[in-house]
Amino acid sequence: xxxxxxxxxxxxxxxxxxxxxxxxxxxxxxxxxxxxxxxxxxxxxxxxxxxxxxxxxxxx
Numbered sequence: 001x002x003x004x005x006x007x008x009x010x011x012x013x014x015x016x017x018x019x020x021x022x023x024x025x026x027x028x029x030x031x032x033x034x035x036x037x038x039x040x041x042x043x044x045x046x047x048x049x050x051x052x053x054x055x056x057x058x059x060x
Contacts, residue, residue: 018026
């Protein structure tokens with residue numbers, strides 16, 4: 001599965017940086033990842049809203 005391959009690649013690329021990162025850097029990385037997940041969910045929700053709106057057409 002492609003997603004699994006991508007995740008595997010990400011995991012392979014991260015460890016050295018994480019091992020040498022400070023606690024502060026790891027906290028910042030965690031914040032970035034949390035915001036990226038929020039953005040991703042927002043994008044999915046926006047797509048659903050657009051699809052729903054497109055299906056109804058303009059009324060008025």
